[in-house]
Amino acid sequence: MTEVSARMRLPLLAAGQAQKEVTHxxxxxxIDLMVQPAVVEVGRDAPPAAPVPGEAWVVGRxxxxxxxxxxxALAGWTGGGWRFVVPWAGFAxxxxxxxxxxxxxxxxxxxxxxxxxxxxxxxxxxxxxEARVAIGSMLALMRAQGWITG
Numbered sequence: 001m002t003e004v005s006a007r008m009r010l011p012l013l014a015a016g017q018a019q020k021e022v023t024h025x026x027x028x029x030x031i032d033l034m035v036q037p038a039v040v041e042v043g044r045d046a047p048p049a050a051p052v053p054g055e056a057w058v059v060g061r062x063x064x065x066x067x068x069x070x071x072x073a074l075a076g077w078t079g080g081g082w083r084f085v086v087p088w089a090g091f092a093x094x095x096x097x098x099x100x101x102x103x104x105x106x107x108x109x110x111x112x113x114x115x116x117x118x119x120x121x122x123x124x125x126x127x128x129x130e131a132r133v134a135i136g137s138m139l140a141l142m143r144a145q146g147w148i149t150g
Contacts, residue, residue, distance in 0.1 A: 008030070011023045011027050032076075036094075044058070047065050058073075059074075073086055090105075091103070092104070
């Protein structure tokens, strides 16, 4: 069995190994899949009919076909076929389907949802109607983007 790195399970070169480029290229393909992953969809069980190299998906709970046996994995299509990454707690992807992050909590993928950055301001003693309208418009835009809650 090929020795792998502790965290990302990347294949490691062995001393005196023949065809080191194969192991090296496999590690690069996996790194390319894992770094800043943006997936087409989270939770899909069947592989797409015509994937494009570089596209990736988060496999669903009951995978089938070429994805069978890879529940919850990150699946990426490459020139050499499917590559799979087993996620670890805290692993995150950007879900292009709904334009939001998803995070693996160690048991399942969860939509991360908006992260509250700041809260809504409280009213002051002096009321300025124009300022309140402008601030209200800015807050509405920030809420729509998921930058703030409340």
